[in-house]
Amino acid sequence: MYWKKLSQVEIKNRVEGALNKNLNYRKTNLLGVPASYLDEEQFYIDAPFLEDAPFLKTFIANPNHIGCHTRTHGESEPFFQGTHALEVEVIKLCAEQIFKGEADAQDGYIAPGGTEANIQALWIYRNYYQKEFGAKPEEIAVVYSKDSHYSMPKGANILNIKSILLNVDDETRAIEMADLDAKIKQAQAEGIKYFIVIQNMSTTMFGSVDDVNAVAAYFVENGLEFKLHIDGAFGGFIYPFANPDSPFTFQNPYIDSFTLDGHKMLQTPYGTGIFIIRKGMMEYVETEEAKYVHGKDFTICGSRSGANAVSIWMTLMNYGSMGWHVRMEQLLDRTSLLCDKLTKMGVEYYRNPFVNIVTIKADYISSAIAKKYHLVADSPENTKWWKIVVMSHVTAGMLDQFVTEMRAERKGIVKG
Numbered sequence: 001m002y003w004k005k006l007s008q009v010e011i012k013n014r015v016e017g018a019l020n021k022n023l024n025y026r027k028t029n030l031l032g033v034p035a036s037y038l039d040e041e042q043f044y045i046d047a048p049f050l051e052d053a054p055f056l057k058t059f060i061a062n063p064n065h066i067g068c069h070t071r072t073h074g075e076s077e078p079f080f081q082g083t084h085a086l087e088v089e090v091i092k093l094c095a096e097q098i099f100k101g102e103a104d105a106q107d108g109y110i111a112p113g114g115t116e117a118n119i120q121a122l123w124i125y126r127n128y129y130q131k132e133f134g135a136k137p138e139e140i141a142v143v144y145s146k147d148s149h150y151s152m153p154k155g156a157n158i159l160n161i162k163s164i165l166l167n168v169d170d171e172t173r174a175i176e177m178a179d180l181d182a183k184i185k186q187a188q189a190e191g192i193k194y195f196i197v198i199q200n201m202s203t204t205m206f207g208s209v210d211d212v213n214a215v216a217a218y219f220v221e222n223g224l225e226f227k228l229h230i231d232g233a234f235g236g237f238i239y240p241f242a243n244p245d246s247p248f249t250f251q252n253p254y255i256d257s258f259t260l261d262g263h264k265m266l267q268t269p270y271g272t273g274i275f276i277i278r279k280g281m282m283e284y285v286e287t288e289e290a291k292y293v294h295g296k297d298f299t300i301c302g303s304r305s306g307a308n309a310v311s312i313w314m315t316l317m318n319y320g321s322m323g324w325h326v327r328m329e330q331l332l333d334r335t336s337l338l339c340d341k342l343t344k345m346g347v348e349y350y351r352n353p354f355v356n357i358v359t360i361k362a363d364y365i366s367s368a369i370a371k372k373y374h375l376v377a378d379s380p381e382n383t384k385w386w387k388i389v390v391m392s393h394v395t396a397g398m399l400d401q402f403v404t405e406m407r408a409e410r411k412g413i414v415k416g
């Protein structure tokens with residue numbers, strides 16, 4: 001995995017160059033589009049700081065990135081081709097560098113978030129089964145563990161397809177293969193023939209990572225019709241950097257698509273989900289009726305701000321692959337330090353070594369401390385686990401203070 005770091009000046013010049021290739025609402029006779037620059041009273045263009053703020057400048061210029069530009073680059077909305085090209089670079093970088101895809105073999109777009117990217121995958125695979133196999137919605141099911149994100153049942157509900165919810169082991173959080181086998185057999189008996197399998201490259205609550213090879217092998221060995229989507233909304237920008245042997249790549253022939261989220265680990269603004277899929281699949285959700293959109297539309301959301309794509313591009317370029325590796329290693333080191341202290345205190349917790357989430361059994365921690373440190377519960381009504389996510393703002397000092405209070409409490413000397 002390698003991409004070069006760019007200097008701040010290079011980043012600024014590239015973004016400005018991209019904006020100059022877009023049509024400027026102020027300088028062009030742009031009469032036909034229902035859009036303009038942002039309201040001048042609220043978002044004035046002549047603020048001096050904008051000169052050195054390429055993201056804000058893009059935000060105010062307000063380019064629309066409607067459509068899927070990896071697929072239709074050159075023909076999609078000609079007005080904003082400069083910033084579309086930066087979006088294409090982002091998708092290519094994630095698909096080819098982070099997920100080891102072949103050159104130009106993947107499509108994708110910047111989605112509003114992980115939820116849409118996950119539902120986009122379900123939508124594509126549902127339509128694929130309908131078109132290629134004449135499948136009825138009731139013959140299609142989404143298969144996912146109970147630790148998966150709620151966008152899976154939400155998507156199944158919107159698309160009117162079934163859900164198959166798999167049990168996980170309480171301690172290891174691994175999918176129980178016997179439960180998978182039983183539930184798939186039961187689903188087949190009920191008439192389900194087509195499966196959309198979700199594997200997590202880090203779950204929301206535990207940071208657990210599914211055994212994608214074992215699950216794919218089950219579907220292959222049983223001769224089942226399946227498509228495999230990876231939810232890397234949380235783990236996408238950390239797990240592949242931490243685990244050099246990650247099985248979550250396009251080199252794995254069974255993996256069809258990925259979700260990532262810039263607005264989690266990458267610290268880009270909300271609105272920076274990323275959807276990536278092998279070429280030849282986006283076509284299953286082409287909206288023919290989108291006649292006024294050059295290049296047509298292939299996404300759930302339609303219009304979206306080009307500034308989001310630019311923010312991801314800038315962040316990835318600012319670090320380069322090596323800088324990003326180091327940044328993620330630092331978070332993982334801090335996470336390991338916390339785990340080490342918890343282990344020494346005899347506290348039970350769950351942690352995947354390549355992920356910066358630590359989930360502590362509720363028996364070991366008072367709700368007062370959990371509330372004071374704003375830990376997140378697996379379920380507010382029946383809390384069994386509390387989680388800590390070691391993000392950039394979670395300093396070693398904060399973690400030390402937390403551990404000290406926990407230790408004091410465990411010795412029965414509750415402080416302040």
Ligand SMILES: Cc1ncc(COP(=O)(O)O)c(C=O)c1O
Nearest residue numbers: 113114115149202203204233234
């Ligand atoms: C694993 C996982 N998938 C999907 C999502 C949904 O992402 P978003 O909130 O960006 O829609 C999340 C959010 O926490 C997540 O952790």
